[in-house]
Amino acid sequence: MSETIEVLNPMGFPPAVAGKALAPRLPTLDGRTVYLVDCRFDDSDIFLEQMRAWLAEHLPGARAVVKRISSVYLNDDPATWEEIRTKGHAAVMGVGH
């Protein structure tokens, strides 16, 4: 039987996590504008067009807008986020891988 030894932990130091508030949900999508945000990953634009068509068929009271982000998904896009906040009521982001 080997003797016990003590060794050091190789993991780094994670940041502390502070909870962030999520936005209140909407009572209904009727009469609201839902942004379908294309993250420009692979063929997500084709996918989101199908989602827009589904919403037009099944929830005609909701207005769906497909919006492509301004650059690659690695970059922040404050202009697009601001547009969604001022002109929209909800968002679907897709498709992250």
Next chain:
Amino acid sequence: MTLEGKYGVPTVAVHTDKFDRVVRSVAAVSGMPGLRQVFVPQPIMGKTARELRAYVDGVDPITGRPVMQEIVEGLTRPFAADEESPARFDRSTPRLVAPDTPERLERLFLDSHWTDGLPIVLPTEARVAAMLRGTGRKADEVVGRLRSTHFREHWEYTVEKVAVNAVMAGARPEYFPVILALAATGVTARSSSSSAMATMAVVNGPVRREIGMNAGTGAMGPYAHANATIGRAYGLLSQNLQGGSVPGLSYMGNQGNSYAYNSVTFAENEERSPWEPFHVQHGLAAGDSAVSVFSGCRSTAFTLGLRERQWRAHVGNLLRGMEPSIPPTLLLDPIAARQFVDRGGFVKKDALLDWIHDAARMPAREYWDYQLVQNYIYPRATFGEEPWASRLRAAPDALIHMFRREDIHAVVVGGETNGYWRIMGCTYQKTVSVDAWR
């Protein structure tokens, strides 16, 4: 998460099912464990509109519930009390592992995903103390921060934490300044990208000889202790100091990448190069020691020498065989480097890189149709970023540059047993002083 947290817009994120664990993990460590997320089958890429409509009409493969029902509910159903995130929770890392036998500790390290699957040297206090004697820096000094991807949180680490991983890799204390410099780059050698990236590390200056690094025969293979263990340490410190590299959770490289075992770590053969050393091109003096890191390292091309009549066409063919969204770095044996001087008159390395830039062309219609060009370059072109915006205006049959000139590099390595050379598809990140970490 930005839309939810910063702009107050109720949002649902849609992902493919292969990413369920990783995206839930990212949401949790970002303080939003209750973020509404919906999954569709993998892949999206290459599917027809009709096939993707079936995804929309279908069920979430993780929950079995209709995709659109989940999306509508995700935007309208109020949060239950247990979906709200905790105010804060501690994520500290203990300095020591609970004492145990060496055999059981080796198993613990393996099962905890703290290794690269190969046996490691257990980091005892004595071994770590010996490693720390390889630098004048204090053990508790913060070296930098790492993360496995753009979306994850940065983890922080000290000189001692780097030493622990250097011991595990089998490195010697005299290598430690190079390893610290690699840690200080902030460039991970364990990217979680689904493209299965690896990293390349090129060492320049006097430290190469001081610690016995190989720049000659077999430099890029398993034939020098310093090359092997410094590169392995770079990988281990990356995965552990950034918080892990676990398939399906924090590593998503679809095929993996065997270059990641030692991060293609070698010394440049400055003595046999016809050009100035790589680190001198990047602002350091020839007498300085430095390490330069490149990311990507997935695509390579290879040939022997330069033929008298058709070498220009041959090199052009190699370049067109590379993934056009990732720039080329030429890895030239000194024989091949001198052939470029003799055949092309490239007395200066910049002249060679200018010529490579000009030779790497393809028809615009082919270039813009590459998937990665569509993902990462086309969006930047459409918003006016040069040089891609101009290239986007080219006629479909026009031969356009595949790469930006400033992204093309060359390094001389090899022992002149022959004139073989290769091109590594990779992106130069930065050069860091080794002397600063002595």
